[in-house]
Amino acid sequence: MSNPQATDNAHPLARAERLSLSEDLEGIGFDIDPKQDQLHAFLGKKHPHSFAHPWEMVKVGFWSLLWPVRMLVLWFTLIYWRLAGVFYNRGLSTAPQVADPMDPRRRAALNATSKRCARILLYCLGFMRLRVTTPLPSADAVIPCVMNHVSWLDLVVCNALSIHSFVVADTVRNSPLIGGICGSNNCITVHRDDRGSCIAAAQLLEARNCVKDGSGYGRLPACPVSVFPEGHATNGSCIARFKSGAFRNGPVQPVAISYPHRFYNASQTSQNVTFYLFKMMTQVYNRVQVSFLPVMSPLPEEAPAAFAFRCQKAIASHLGVPTSRHSVSDALQYDESRRASMAPSPAPLSASLEAANGPSPVGTPHLSPKATPTHPLSTTQTSPGIGREGMAARLRI
Template sequence: MATRDSSPSLSAPLDPDKAFIQSHGRLPRPLEHAAFDPFRRAVLKVPTWVSLLQPLCAVLLIPLRLLVAVVATLLSYLLVLVFGPPVTARSVATFSATPLPAWRRAVCVFATKLLARALLLGLGFWTVRGRDAPAYDHAAAQKATIVSNHSSLADPCLLAYLYAPAFVAKRKVYMIPGIGRVGAAQHAFYIDRLNGSGLSVTSKMVERQNLVRESQVPVPPVCVFPEGTTTNGQHLLKFRTGAFVGGGPVAPVLIRYRYGWFSPTYETVRTPAYLLAILSQFANRVEYYRLPVYHPSAEEKEDPALYARNVHQLMLEKSEEAFGHALVHSESNFVDKIEYHSLVWGRKLKPGFRLTNDR
């Protein structure tokens, strides 16, 4: 008498939910989940007359804007190539900084601010408006770490125009012709957010922060977007602690974009469509508010998470004073954004990509 095989059939399909959990750590969340709110894009109905004028604006404005950007990039590149510090693949990979004589550093600062303002102009920001808090001290801010909310590709341009700092940026930014080299002249940190060593970057950042404060010759201040990714400009994500580990002072900056039909925020929009739309819009508007330099207490120096939370809370509180509209706190992060993009754009997450909140 034949016995019945109790083992599961080799042809039986694996439960898709179980497979997803095994690969990504948990089940996917629905599109309406609150964790995705900071990445939802505001889509306005464009009036017919605007949609008819947009192609004309694109034909007339985009070539001129690109010309401005190319000329400024070339000039800035040549200036930092001749007068800036030597840049090698090793110096970029190890985030090493070379202090320069004051006059050479001034040339690099000029080149950086020239490029930044030209890029803002090319993106349609004819004017840059902002206010400083009564106790704001620009000289002190240049010795602190610049921290800002992050919602647009124009954010680095604005902060480069204001401070000419060393940014913590994605490694692929270094590959942008001219722009990556100018950033390297300011000793930018080019990192891989998903595969890089966070501890190494943080330790190097602390070294640089100390160098900025203690060096007798000018060294560009470090600039960090502690949210770790861009939002729709209505939220302020929980801060990562990297910028606060060193226990030095920070200079918080709040940025807001006002718009008519197309939002300059860069949260959930494909890059080609984003650039085409922002370059075709006749004018874009940005404003900033610079808070006084924040000096941490003894407790905050010992606890970077506490330090980060307190600065985050301060920026939330001051956002309404700055712009008449308070930012909303969110615990979301870059991994939530990747998951949201996978839902919106129908992309499959790479096997092994962990949907956890520890990044």
């Protein structure tokens, strides 16, 4: 039988990901209030003004006339942005690299094109103004940005602010247009279900953001990489657990993104993309607010998980929302367990648990069909009037 401790020592990134954040932080003096665990952070928010509201019907009826024009401009801009990336990357590899393969003049031209195209996309989606509540960091800053993740629009907003390189999921990188744009901006791709990919991405992130020249956190040979440590978009009701991979390399620049709204929430957790774009384009206007918080550095002997939690709390405090110890993987596992436990046969439950956790050791009983899955989310308090079955039924990513 393999030794878990040896595995953790062999792969430094594994421990904070395999153990729950509460166990890591409680061992180093941090307390997490269980009342702050927000299970519904990964649920699609119910909007108070649906199509049944008179004002919403008037807006949709009027702006539907301009919706085809906006959509046409949006697609034209995306195609132009992609072709610009192909043009400026001609003869170069689009695989993630430590050193930027593009010469400075090409990179400056592509960044300017990306910024203009991002602004046009925001205009098409009703964002007439991009509000930045704090001064932008210096163009020569080499510190990576860590930010909360609310929607895929976060990528567009960041490009409009001259933040062009990210750590993106393989599903984003493999998409026809957006994936090509990410490749031209030297983004780092990570496969969520592949431990080796996560470790390789973290090592490349460290090389990109922590190249030293003898004077501290010196110059960068490529664009600084920005990270969404939550790993998945939430509905903005809280800040989900930060993964610790981005917090092993020194100082970070926390960034808080929010979409203040009265009628339609810009967060996209479980909505159809076409319907999402339609609703965004049929609003009178949409708002986005970006705040660059003070640069945070790890304390002496501070564990990466503790540093990640401090940054998580800083962003949550600025936005006025609670923190959560749960991640999107917790939500997915809990949803799978609950759906399997409600099935007529107990076989799917035991099969799914064995597939996720491996065969049970000798002497460890399997869960019975009526037993509650021993998952961290199973102890989370749900909203009044909503049972666990009801919450699991609503939990759709």
